[in-house]
Amino acid sequence: MKRYAQFCPVAKAAQVFCERWTPLILRELGSGVTRFSELDRGVPLMSRSMLSRRLQALESEGIIERRPNAAGRGWTYHLTSAGREFLPIVDALGAWGQRWSRRQLAEGEVDIELLLWAMERDVRTDAFGDRRTVVQLDFVDQPSSRRRWWFVNDPGDVQLCLQEPGFDVDLYLSVRLRDLVHIWRGDLPLGNALESHRLEAVGPLPLRRALRDWLARQVPAGEAGVQSGRRL
Structure with missing residues (x-):
């Protein structure tokens, strides 16, 4: 960890x-992620060895704590009181990014895996009511191996499936990857995307109406002043 060699509390x-990657790790932990594999998915360009070292450094600083994994071998990672006090800063960064970083996304920033992970973690599973609802997502601009995905929504839980889950599909979505990233970020309003056919939704009217709620994750407290603000 690089040091400023100053006694100033800001320093x-x-x-x-x-430190690079630290705000993103805190973002993931603040959203409820606890396992190493989940953190690895949330920061896909960070090497696993770097992630391990950064977690050790944050633990030594008293920002996170490790706990034995109750479900099996290994550890889970949790914010301490000191770590949780960083979350309003993380939210404020998201609010600033939502308000001011409106430049066109670079090619390397349009990441299908990061988008799908964020959706699996943050979509509103209660949007479709108390029955299982399967959403098929078709990225029309992607190769066949990365084109079609399924979200199985059960009350209180959602699972991303890489293959057909074996249930009837209730709602079909067709969209370009870049457009869905902009919808998820809040840059492209859902109504505009549907009206311009940048997003096609096929299914019963109640499910199409619930799509807005499904995609509208809770806005973090630090982003309260930014309508539709999101953290990926």
């Missing part, structure tokens, strides 16, 4: 928080 806090 001391920046040593911990401003």
